[in-house]
Amino acid sequence: MEAFTQHTGKIVPLDRANVDTDQIIPKQFLKRVERTGFGQYLFYNWRFDTQGNPDPDFELNQEKYADGSILLSGANFGCGSSREHAPWALLDYGFRVVIAPSFADIFYNNCFKNGILPIRLPEETVNTLFQRVAQEITHTLTVDLEANKMEDHNGFSAEFKVEPYRRYCLLNGLDDIAVTLQKADKISSYEKNLPSYYQVQEKQNL
Amino acid sequence: MKPRTLFEKVWDRHVIDQEEGKPATLYIDLHLVHEVTSPQAFEGLRLNGRKVRRPDLTVATMDHNVPTTNRNLPITDETSAKQMNTLAKNCKEFGIRLYDLDDPGQGIVHVIGPELGLTLPGKTIVCGDSHTSTHGAFGALAFGIGTSEVEHVLATQCLQQLKPQTMEVHVKGTLSPGVTAKDVILAIISEIGTDGATGTVIEYTGEAIRNMSMEERMTVCNMSIEAGARAGMVAPDETTFRYLENRTFVPKGEAFEQAKQLWRQLQTDEGASYDKRVVLDASNIAPQVTWGTSPGMGSAVTDRVPDPDSFQSDAERKSARRALEYMGLKPGTPMSEIPVDRVFIGSCTNSRLEDLRMAAQVVKHRKVAPGVRAMVVPGSQEVKKQAEAEGLHEIFLHAGFEWRESGCSMCLAMNDDVLSEGERCASTSNRNFEGRQGRGGRTHLVSPMMAAAAAVHGHFVDIRNWTFKD
Ligand code: SF4
Numbered sequence: 148m149e150a151f152t153q154h155t156g157k158i159v160p161l162d163r164a165n166v167d168t169d170q171i172i173p174k175q176f177l178k179r180v181e182r183t184g185f186g187q188y189l190f191y192n193w194r195f196d197t198q199g200n201p202d203p204d205f206e207l208n209q210e211k212y213a214d215g216s217i218l219l220s221g222a223n224f225g226c227g228s229s230r231e232h233a234p235w236a237l238l239d240y241g242f243r244v245v246i247a248p249s250f251a252d253i254f255y256n257n258c259f260k261n262g263i264l265p266i267r268l269p270e271e272t273v274n275t276l277f278q279r280v281a282q283e284i285t286h287t288l289t290v291d292l293e294a295n296k297m298e299d300h301n302g303f304s305a306e307f308k309v310e311p312y313r314r315y316c317l318l319n320g321l322d323d324i325a326v327t328l329q330k331a332d333k334i335s336s337y338e339k340n341l342p343s344y345y346q347v348q349e350k351q352n353l
Numbered sequence: 354m355k356p357r358t359l360f361e362k363v364w365d366r367h368v369i370d371q372e373e374g375k376p377a378t379l380y381i382d383l384h385l386v387h388e389v390t391s392p393q394a395f396e397g398l399r400l401n402g403r404k405v406r407r408p409d410l411t412v413a414t415m416d417h418n419v420p421t422t423n424r425n426l427p428i429t430d431e432t433s434a435k436q437m438n439t440l441a442k443n444c445k446e447f448g449i450r451l452y453d454l455d456d457p458g459q460g461i462v463h464v465i466g467p468e469l470g471l472t473l474p475g476k477t478i479v480c481g482d483s484h485t486s487t488h489g490a491f492g493a494l495a496f497g498i499g500t501s502e503v504e505h506v507l508a509t510q511c512l513q514q515l516k517p518q519t520m521e522v523h524v525k526g527t528l529s530p531g532v533t534a535k536d537v538i539l540a541i542i543s544e545i546g547t548d549g550a551t552g553t554v555i556e557y558t559g560e561a562i563r564n565m566s567m568e569e570r571m572t573v574c575n576m577s578i579e580a581g582a583r584a585g586m587v588a589p590d591e592t593t594f595r596y597l598e599n600r601t602f603v604p605k606g607e608a609f610e611q612a613k614q615l616w617r618q619l620q621t622d623e624g625a626s627y628d629k630r631v632v633l634d635a636s637n638i639a640p641q642v643t644w645g646t647s648p649g650m651g652s653a654v655t656d657r658v659p660d661p662d663s664f665q666s667d668a669e670r671k672s673a674r675r676a677l678e679y680m681g682l683k684p685g686t687p688m689s690e691i692p693v694d695r696v697f698i699g700s701c702t703n704s705r706l707e708d709l710r711m712a713a714q715v716v717k718h719r720k721v722a723p724g725v726r727a728m729v730v731p732g733s734q735e736v737k738k739q740a741e742a743e744g745l746h747e748i749f750l751h752a753g754f755e756w757r758e759s760g761c762s763m764c765l766a767m768n769d770d771v772l773s774e775g776e777r778c779a780s781t782s783n784r785n786f787e788g789r790q791g792r793g794g795r796t797h798l799v800s801p802m803m804a805a806a807a808a809v810h811g812h813f814v815d816i817r818n819w820t821f822k823d
Contacts, residue, residue: 163675164668165547165647169786174767178418178432180392180439182500192788197774221668223548226581226647227786228765229483230390231499249548252517252583253483253497260501310515312375324403327509330370330378334406334511337369337380342612344604345382347450347471348409 149262150320154243155289156216159206160280164221168254171225171233185232186239217244217288219276224265225254234261244290248273259313262320264292266307279303292318356622359588360519360554363494363619367477369511376513382476384506385462386413386449388440389767390481394504395443405447406510412471413444414452416461418767421730421757424454433768447507460733460759463487463701467571468735470600474589474616479506484701484783485584486577490570491597492589492619494554497578517583518628520553524561526635531816533711534569535703535781535800537561537633538576539641539651545631547649551581553629556621561635562587567596568707575702576783579648588620640816642688643798645676646787651798652688654815660684679787680795681775689813691797695778696727696808697790698801699757700764703781704732708801709740713748715805718822721753722811728755728770730762754808766790779807 176188193205201208207215218237224247225233234257237245243263248270250258258265268276279285285299292314298304309317316323357365370378384407391413398405405411418433420426428434437454444451452458458465463484466472474492479485481503488495498512505512522541542549555577562570570587577585594613597603604612639653650673652659661673661684677684682691698704698712709729721727729749731737737759740746746756763770764782772778772794781804785796799807802816 162671164672167647167784167786169765169784169789173788173792174765177389177767178436180396180436182393182396192792197792223551223581226547227483227784229481229497229499231393231481231501234499249551251548251581252551253499257499257501260499312515323513324401324505324508327378327505327511327513330509330511333369333378334380334509338407338510341382342604344602344608344612345473345476346409347412347602348448 148260148320148322151243151262151264151292151317153289153291153293154216154264155287156243157212157214157287158217158219158276158280158285159212159215160277161206161218161220162277165223165226166220167227168225168230168233169227172230172236177230177232182235183239185236186241189236189240214241216241217246217290218242219273219280220245220247222248222270224250226251229253231257231261234258234263238263246273246276259317262317264290264309264317266290266297268305268307272305276303356625358519358621358625358627359492359556359586359619360494361625363475363477363492364516366475367494376515379477379512379514381479381506381510381512382410383471383478384411384510385466385478385480385485386411386503387417387462387480387482388415388436389417390500391443391503392436392439393500394481394507395447397504398507403508405449405507408448410510411449411507412452413440413449414459414462414465415440415454417761417765419454419760420768421760421762421770424758430768457734457738460735461701461704461761463575464705464732464736467491467567468600468733470597470603473597473603474593474619479512483578484575486582487571487575487701489574489577489584489586490567491593492586492616494584494586496584518553520550520555520582520629521627522555522557523630523632524557524559524635525632526561527564528561528635528638529817531802531819532638532640533800533802534565534572536638536641537635538573539643539648539798540638541633542576542580542649543641543651544633545580547579547647548581550577553582555580555582555585556627557585557587563590566707567592568705571705572702576648579783589616640800640803642803642813643785644680644682644688645673646679646785647672647676648783648785648798650676654688654803654813656688658682658684658686658688689815692777692812693725693779693797693807694776695772696725696804697730697763697778697780697782698728698804699730699732699762700782701732701761702783703801704730704736706736706739708781709736709745710743712801712805713745714821715802715816715819716752716754716809717748719752719809721808725808725811727753727808728757728763730757730770731759733759763790779804779813
């Protein structure tokens, strides 16, 4: 996983609450067996009409938001299914940061596994940002995970909090499977007490 | 010892390592795998030269993509076929038990886990699927994970987890006839909102929950995720043990008696506290119908489609307006006047034998309304077999329903079962998101009985006034 320390990029405003994973990456695109290549399908049903033509009104299709890498959205972003295809699609499209008043748990967690920084900000701050983007006061943000801070070039700044261990993993691009594997002894000794009827294989012919 | 909640007891027992300021390393007793969220995880193992630590605690099935029509025909969708073949290949390579398309145990992962007795009280259970919360009905701690975590569990049989908070949802009193578990959970979500339980594990308590069958408890726990919760749980009791006895992977005889002793301890202690608590009165709950594009946008069948302006916050008003536009509904329309084109009875929320029995009772000696296309998709091959043994399929077929093979089907429409643009569906599934059942498709979430009644009349009706024909 790519480490995340600091990122400067253009904001794309998506002023909707409850953006669910079915919108982020519709199910017809979940059939790939790779992790990559999902960006072209991001927000597919909003981005394209049934003929596959881009909807000029949708934010991602607007010239001024082209090459955005920071997504700004409403509350409960990422609700719905556990599909990690959602952060894969965001990342593959070019997003490294998502800012919203709140996130659904599984999506939030999945972001950290993929080098995307999801940032919770108070609703008022998010609204302020939406206004500043609409009024073209704020175009880009610099998000600094080391300093837990973000700012634009026009006097906006906000602090944010990320749970310390998640922050540490993201800053270092850590593979947490390797961390858990180091606990092999503890895992093995725990396993000695597992009830034998938990095991599936031996009984499969019953 | 400090009094603990059910969740805390299961959690504490599975923490194998906890360093200050870090997530707990949590041991996973059962890992369920399906074709959509696993290929990249297996690929990750291969790239890093890692093995599956405990194939004997891992079980796989195919459900999301599978056709629900004749299984003897070749699968026409190439990419679906590829995903299924990839799962079969991965299971073979890593030694994992797979309930393949032609296995009599095949079905939706959250239906077959309990059915086979893999789901047991006190276990930690994960799956790359958010509705893993279903298994919490047995007093297990069961939650959905992403593909990176699927890989993590395959490699280590553990997860790094931050301890969630707890929430008690207490449903007191008794339900009116015709009001089911589905109505209870829809009412709960409307009450607390789709992020009302974010960051928590819900424990459902109270008389109404105690009186529910295991199938009903599963329906409630299933949709915990729609309220934002990581998991939902119900403390095990005699109802749980009766359900479990004699199932394939449940211990038998003396071992079962011993296991029950342990399981009986899985109760929230007197004096234990939850971080949040809500109370609902079961007698106030009416049959529910959703009108919007989020499971929290629901109301009683006796209500009307709400006016977006009646909502408190700006964000809510905006969402409601958008939802009504997508759903093609006018504020003030009585819910019972909304016509339906399609009816779907199925999904891990409502496709178990009891669900089909309830729906069959409603359609017995009746016909599906002209112009309505209705289908029943049993949750598993076992459910299908039992339903056929009871003759339920004949009731459905006679009424004009399609009777299908088991799978997720139109719950997420990854196979050929899809709504067309603008089609309106009464569905027993769990999500009414835009496009969930097909682009432009309009989903109303309801209970199996309400769906069956809508099929008969071509619009929603209050099932409490139904005359059953025997
Ligand atoms: S039935 Fe629907 S909700 Fe359940 S596992 Fe399948 S797709 Fe997911």
